[in-house]
Amino acid sequence: NAGVTQTPKFRILKIGQSMTLQCAQDMNHNYMYWYRQDPGMGLKLIYYSVGAGITDKGEVPNGYNVSRSTTEDFPLRLELAAPSQTSVYFCASSYLQGYTFGSGTRLTVV
Amino acid sequence: ELKVEQNPLFLSMQEGKNYTIYCNYSTTSDRLYWYRQDPGKSLESLFVLLSNGAVKQEGRLMASLDTKARLSTLHITAAVHDLSATYFCAVVSAGGSQGNLIFGKGTKLSVKP
Numbered sequence: 001n002a003g004v005t006q007t008p009k010f011r012i013l014k015i016g017q018s019m020t021l022q023c024a025q026d027m028n029h030n031y032m033y034w035y036r037q038d039p040g041m042g043l044k045l046i047y048y049s050v051g052a053g054i055t056d057k058g059e060v061p062n063g064y065n066v067s068r069s070t071t072e073d074f075p076l077r078l079e080l081a082a083p084s085q086t087s088v089y090f091c092a093s094s095y096l097q098g099y100t101f102g103s104g105t106r107l108t109v110v
Numbered sequence: 111e112l113k114v115e116q117n118p119l120f121l122s123m124q125e126g127k128n129y130t131i132y133c134n135y136s137t138t139s140d141r142l143y144w145y146r147q148d149p150g151k152s153l154e155s156l157f158v159l160l161s162n163g164a165v166k167q168e169g170r171l172m173a174s175l176d177t178k179a180r181l182s183t184l185h186i187t188a189a190v191h192d193l194s195a196t197y198f199c200a201v202v203s204a205g206g207s208q209g210n211l212i213f214g215k216g217t218k219l220s221v222k223p
Contacts (some may be wrong), residue, residue: 043198
């Protein structure tokens with residue numbers, strides 16, 4: 001069981017570039033989430049999804065987009081990278097009371 | 111809006127000592143979680159507390175929940191160096207958006223010999 005898989009693990013972007021952070025889960029969970037963690041801080045919710053085709057904004061959605069075409073995949077898109085988006089990004093999925101987190105993507109925007 | 115506050119944010123302990131981390135939240139919640147995070151790593155689930163008065167223990171860690179006071183505690187008994195990490199509490203608001211977790215800022219614990 002792979003759980004929640006995130007790729008890439010590290011990435012350096014230049015200001016204005018775009019990229020997609022990939023997240024896949026093999027547990028058939030309907031609920032999936034994207035969080036960002038800034039240094040010394042807790043996690044803040046960017047977007048979430050309750051199932052394929054259904055997404056909604058969290059606390060800090062500006063500068064990001066998501067899609068959910070399948071139950072398994074929940075990619076996060078950064079269209080015009082800004083230094084403020086330098087962070088560690090965690091994807092998670094949940095079923096009942098259990099949450100499973102991916103290993104994270106460390107993104108630096110320079 | 112649900113807010114979660116942890117204190118202290120930094121904790122330096124000596125091995126063998128006891129201490130408690132506090133987690134307060136601002137609105138009614140039916141679920142509270144404790145996680146551990148090592149530097150550069152993901153979150154490791156420690157405890158899920160689902161009801162008022164719930165108490166769970168694993169090794170030197172014990173977590174409790176008082177839903178009336180909107181307070182959870184994580185008690186550390188006879189700390190050892192291996193417990194050095196950052197500890198987060200996270201809350202799901204009752205009837206909240208699809209089970210979204212709201213996190214505290216974390217407590218960075220350093221256990222010294």
